[in-house]
Amino acid sequence: MFDTKVVFIVRNDLAQWQRMNVVAFLATGIAAAAPEIMGEPYVDASGHRYGNMAGQPMLIFEAGLDGLQAAHQVGLQRQLTMLPYVFPMFSTGHDAANREVFLREDPANMNLVGLVLRGPKKAVDTAAKGLQLHK
Template structure:
């Protein structure tokens, strides 16, 4: 149905609140990278307008650190849109600090807790091959 695919991968050893937090941030990364996926505002029966939602599904997967790193490298090879979330970002309080701790990471060995991937469906499928959907 869609030519593109959105996959969010979250590390499987995180606390529930951390998983939810990471998924929420990764979803914003997808919509920021592809604002065209946003639909129109919702309007209720009384005419009140609400916010927009993405018009494409975002599938949530889980993986170990190694699985996330593997998906990251495959996504880089295929030049897909990637939005990372590293563990050090849990200790920051604002966006600038998040970018600073990300920049300080070993780029060849990111300590990922989450990764959003967007791109052509077949390419994304190759990157997430073998990962399990989050329960």
């Protein structure tokens, strides 16, 4: 049905609130980076209009730092749409500070806590190969 796939990967050593926070922020990022994934607004039986959500399924995986870094490298090689979340972003209080700490990360060795990937199914599957679905 879909020729693209969206996959979130969250580091498996985070507290539950951190995992949820990372996925929430990455979800907003993928919606902005790929607005074509957004479905139509919802309307209930009384005619009340609600917002719209992504129209395609999204999977959430968990991995250690090595798994995240490997997926990131494949994502770069395959030119996937990606949004990374790095550990130092937990210590900031606003978007500009997030970008500052992100800029200081070593692109070849990011301290990733989360990553969302979107692109052709085969390429995304290759990036997430061997990872387990989040429990």
